[in-house]
Amino acid sequence: MLKHGLDPAERRAPGRVEASDLATRQGAQAQFLQVAAPKLDQLFGLVGHSGCAVLLTDAEGVVLDQRCAQGDAAIFQDWGLWQGADWSEASEGTNGIGTCLAEDRRVIIHRDEHFLARNTAMSCMDAPIYGADGRIIGALDVSSARSDQTEAFNRLIAAMVAQTARQIEADNFRAAHPRARILYADHDETEAAMLLAVDADDIVVGATRAARKAFNLGAIGPIRPIPASDIFGRDEGPSGFERAERAAVIRALARTSGNVSEAARALGIGRATLYRRMKRLGIGENLH
Structure with missing residues (x-):
């Protein structure tokens, strides 16, 4: 060489x-x-x-x-x-x-x-x-x-x-984002980890390399804080990320036969957080 x-x-x-x-x-x-x-x-x-x-x-x-x-x-x-x-x-x-x-x-x-x-x-x-x-x-x-x-x-x-x-x-x-809510999605065109970190104010504060590319957040370094709604497009209906989040919650609930406490533990979040997420995603509340 x-x-x-x-x-x-x-x-x-x-x-x-x-x-x-x-x-x-x-x-x-x-x-x-x-x-x-x-x-x-x-x-x-x-x-x-x-x-x-x-x-x-x-x-x-x-x-x-x-x-x-x-x-x-x-x-x-x-x-x-x-x-x-x-x-x-x-x-x-x-x-x-x-x-x-x-x-x-x-x-x-x-x-x-x-x-x-x-x-x-x-x-x-x-x-x-x-x-x-x-x-x-x-x-x-x-x-x-x-x-x-x-x-x-x-x-x-x-x-x-x-x-x-x-x-x-x-x-x-x-x-690297221990206090953030981590959202993820499957993507047909990539095998890379596609994750976003969202803070308590619903601001995206971090993204993996694949998510940076998918949402044009800059290749490296700190990302410009951006409201999660600007990415998820909530005003226009559920985006790919929001659909994936909903699917992840539904899968967790299905695996625990609807037990919210067990599903929250499986997702690595608190029970109250999961209830809030279920409400936002329009998932039924007749669960225990």
């Missing part, structure tokens, strides 16, 4: 940041790491038995956290699939983590698609994760060096990686 002055035949060990640098990076992303940890455990529970490692990086491609089987730990550490390793394209050339971050998209880098020869035994499946401000915050990676791992199996793992990345992004967004 001429851009970074790398030699594909070089056999140097993967680059690593200093322990103090890693600690600083982890400290700066403490909430992100806390939110992501259960999802990493869940994903590893699905793919770990097949000899895969699960890694979470920051936006620069430095591994902040990882999961692997104890018996494989020494091998993955030697390969650089470990905390502190630098998998940016500048350091490693084409690879799952670095290319995912550089191109801002999901990738599968299968074996000899890697730039450095020493990485060509690996298959890497990656998806970017976006922060509450719309900026890319890191990458989620599953890597394997099994010689019998097929491209079809890689695609299956890649789908799980993408789904988990969306879940982490959504949970991180909720954590």
